[in-house]
Amino acid sequence: MTAEEIIKSIPKVVLHDHLDGGLRTQTIIELARDERYEKLPTTDPGELAAWFHVGANKGDLVEFLKGFEHTAAVMQSKEALERTAFEMLEDMKNDGICYVETRFAPVFHTKNGLYPEDVVSAVLEGLEKGKSKFGVGYGLILCGMRNMKNTLEIAELALNFRDQGVVGFDLAGEEGGYPPRKHLEAFQSIQRANFNITIHAGEAFGKESIWQAIQWCGAHRIGHATRLWEDLSLDKEGNVVKLGDLAQYILDKRIPLEICLLSNVHTGAVDKIENHPFGILFKEKFRVTINTDDRLMSDTTMTKEFLTAVNNFDITLDDVEKITINSMKSAFLHYNERLQYIYKIIKPGFQKIRKKISSQPQVKIKNLNFIRKKDSGTYEETVYKL
Numbered sequence: 001m002t003a004e005e006i007i008k009s010i011p012k013v014v015l016h017d018h019l020d021g022g023l024r025t026q027t028i029i030e031l032a033r034d035e036r037y038e039k040l041p042t043t044d045p046g047e048l049a050a051w052f053h054v055g056a057n058k059g060d061l062v063e064f065l066k067g068f069e070h071t072a073a074v075m076q077s078k079e080a081l082e083r084t085a086f087e088m089l090e091d092m093k094n095d096g097i098c099y100v101e102t103r104f105a106p107v108f109h110t111k112n113g114l115y116p117e118d119v120v121s122a123v124l125e126g127l128e129k130g131k132s133k134f135g136v137g138y139g140l141i142l143c144g145m146r147n148m149k150n151t152l153e154i155a156e157l158a159l160n161f162r163d164q165g166v167v168g169f170d171l172a173g174e175e176g177g178y179p180p181r182k183h184l185e186a187f188q189s190i191q192r193a194n195f196n197i198t199i200h201a202g203e204a205f206g207k208e209s210i211w212q213a214i215q216w217c218g219a220h221r222i223g224h225a226t227r228l229w230e231d232l233s234l235d236k237e238g239n240v241v242k243l244g245d246l247a248q249y250i251l252d253k254r255i256p257l258e259i260c261l262l263s264n265v266h267t268g269a270v271d272k273i274e275n276h277p278f279g280i281l282f283k284e285k286f287r288v289t290i291n292t293d294d295r296l297m298s299d300t301t302m303t304k305e306f307l308t309a310v311n312n313f314d315i316t317l318d319d320v321e322k323i324t325i326n327s328m329k330s331a332f333l334h335y336n337e338r339l340q341y342i343y344k345i346i347k348p349g350f351q352k353i354r355k356k357i358s359s360q361p362q363v364k365i366k367n368l369n370f371i372r373k374k375d376s377g378t379y380e381e382t383v384y385k386l
């Protein structure tokens with residue numbers, strides 16, 4: 001078994017995934033044909049995938065967001081929305097995901113006359129069908145856009161669907177120049193209704209944005225938080241010597257950080273993966289989670305994201321389990337449901353793979369100290385190295 005096979009086979013959780021950032025290229029092409037959308041750069045699935053990836057990999061968030069014009073353009077009918085939601089869960093199943101929180105901005109799907117309620121209902125229908133067919137749990141997060149004025153309406157839309165599969169509200173889009181506190185009314189309506197908030201912050205803009213998201217807007221989780229490194233003082237060896245007040249608060253309050261490694265390289269939030277603060281944040285025991293963000297644009301999966309963490313930050317199978325449990329603890333599901341996932345699916349899934357590994361001592365792992373085996377209930381520090 002390779003590290004990739006091991007990671008793929010263990011139950012994983014995604015908290016930060018954009019529905020319109022994860023379409024299959026074949027589906028985009030078929031939907032474009034059905035909806036007579038003629039602006040796709042190519043109708044070859046492979047070339048289209050490459051186009052999205054190259055376009056996204058320019059190191060700039062604004063450039064990165066351009067690909068969404070095409071995906072949103074082909075998601076304008078109930079059928080298209082239902083199909084993409086359904087296929088997303090199938091792709092998640094094939095990647096070994098047991099629970100996903102996917103998100104999207106309903107406002108981009110009303111061009112052909114659908115009401116926002118229709119848009120959300122169609123997506124939920126696809127998700128519900130996908131859940132029964134593929135056995136992957138889901139929660140839907142509705143995104144308001146930072147550069148638009150209608151975020152209160154989207155927040156209210158999320159509240160209207162809270163018992164039907166919507167689990168939270170997010171603020172997304174270009175970060176610079178659009179601080180989250182401009183949308184206080186939306187956030188306060190969510191807070192007053194005892195509902196859930198996550199906010200994209202600290203991706204293209206600094207720690208100020210993270211601070212506003214938490215202390216002005218009441219975010220329960222932070223999307224990215226990459227620039228939290230601005231609040232950490234490091235010595236020459238890269239060890240943390242002091243945390244700023246914000247970082248200390250986030251650590252103390254166990255505020256979950258939705259880290260998206262490859263996406264951060266593609267949007268230029270970090271210049272290269274080795275410089276991503278994930279390794280430091282994990283070591284310092286922040287509640288980090290690992291996520292896909294935009295599977296199509298970043299050409300990624302959860303398996304790839306974890307492999308990236310394994311190869312660059314030296315994390316082990318135990319760490320992968322810890323991060324997965326962090327994710328489930330931080331999900332916007334009710335507490336009892338989270339426990340069910342942890343004790344009925346995640347822990348037994350890791351247990352099963354450890355058994356399998358210990359029955360095959362010659363584990364083929366490249367370049368890493370990945371596997372520690374667990375025998376009869378006690379961890380052994382045995383590391384298989386190649």
Ligand SMILES: [Zn+2]
Pocket residue numbers: 016018200223293
């Ligand atoms: Zn995102």
